[in-house]
Amino acid sequence: MAGFTDAPFRLMCFEGGCDYAISEMISSKALIYKDKKTATLAYMPKGDTPTAIQLFGHEPDTMAAAAKMISDGSFEGCLYEEKPVAIDINIGCPVKKIALSGDGSALMKDSRLCHDIVSAVKAKTDLPVTVKIRAGWDRHSKNAVEVALACAKGGASAVAVHARTREELYNPGIDMDIIARVRDALPSEVSVIGNGDICDGRSAVEMVERTACDGIMIGRAALGNPWIFNEIKAAFSGEDFTPMSTENRIQAAIHLVSHIVELKGEDRGIREARGRAAHFIRGIRGSAEIRDRLNSTLTLEDFKSVLSDWNYSE
Numbered sequence: 001m002a003g004f005t006d007a008p009f010r011l012m013c014f015e016g017g018c019d020y021a022i023s024e025m026i027s028s029k030a031l032i033y034k035d036k037k038t039a040t041l042a043y044m045p046k047g048d049t050p051t052a053i054q055l056f057g058h059e060p061d062t063m064a065a066a067a068k069m070i071s072d073g074s075f076e077g078c079l080y081e082e083k084p085v086a087i088d089i090n091i092g093c094p095v096k097k098i099a100l101s102g103d104g105s106a107l108m109k110d111s112r113l114c115h116d117i118v119s120a121v122k123a124k125t126d127l128p129v130t131v132k133i134r135a136g137w138d139r140h141s142k143n144a145v146e147v148a149l150a151c152a153k154g155g156a157s158a159v160a161v162h163a164r165t166r167e168e169l170y171n172p173g174i175d176m177d178i179i180a181r182v183r184d185a186l187p188s189e190v191s192v193i194g195n196g197d198i199c200d201g202r203s204a205v206e207m208v209e210r211t212a213c214d215g216i217m218i219g220r221a222a223l224g225n226p227w228i229f230n231e232i233k234a235a236f237s238g239e240d241f242t243p244m245s246t247e248n249r250i251q252a253a254i255h256l257v258s259h260i261v262e263l264k265g266e267d268r269g270i271r272e273a274r275g276r277a278a279h280f281i282r283g284i285r286g287s288a289e290i291r292d293r294l295n296s297t298l299t300l301e302d303f304k305s306v307l308s309d310w311n312y313s314e
Contacts, residue, residue, distance in 0.1 A: 201235025
């Protein structure tokens with residue numbers, strides 16, 4: 001979800017019923033070496049809470065130092081209007097450049113190192129420490145239970161389990177049994193969060209019923225649909241849910257892109273937001289043509305004009 005779960009999008013998700021959010025991945029080394037983009041990644045505006053700041057890296061001392069900086073806001077360019085409520089350690093990212101550096105899901109190969117990272121971070125912050133893991137590195141090493149136990153021993157208060165291996169990336173189908181096994185193995189005071197292929201209310205209810213997990217995490221399904229959280233809550237309470245109208249989806253896209261431009265500047269903001277806005281119009285008649293036109297926009301006014309002048313039908 002790097003490049004997607006920035007502050008503007010998190011605010012939309014909170015409005016759509018999200019109870020808890022996690023920032024984009026932040027490199028612990030980049031933070032230590034005062035990378036200028038890090039402050040934007042860690043930006044937390046008013047209303048962006050409860051939100052955890054997510055760190056990645058594989059060196060315990062570096063991760064601990066970065067966690068301390070995040071916790072007390074001592075990094076260069078800190079833009080906190082809200083304070084982070086936890087430090088989340090990424091042990092699940094499958095992206096090649098991350099894994100080849102020994103970060104993200106590569107840590108699934110070494111449960112001892114996972115323990116040491118969590119323990120080092122825990123020692124440097126008063127905030128809760130949580131982790132996101134995968135089922136394992138590949139189908140021959142589904143060791144989520146081992147890694148989860150190591151992280152809990154190191155002081156993690158919650159473990160989110162993506163029910164695919166790194167080898168599987170985001171291929172269709174998940175192994176919900178691995179989440180259930182993690183829940184069975186960990187003490188009750190450590191929360192287990194189920195993740196993977198939750199795309200609507202029905203799949204959310206199924207995840208909880210089959211795994212007994214304490215909560216669920218939504219990723220890709222929220223892109224273009226930040227109201228999925230209210231849909232899921234309706235499913236659990238047995239209430240009806242009315243999907244957003246096409247007009248509301250278009251207005252939401254304009255709102256999101258406007259907020260991104262405000263935060264990052266027009267040139268960078270428009271470049272980053274074109275593809276993100278396209279998620280809001282998927283499946284709508286004429287969306288392919290509009291997506292092509294959006295990819296050619298250079299200014300916010302151009303962007304608004306393309307969407308506002310669109311002759312669509314429900």
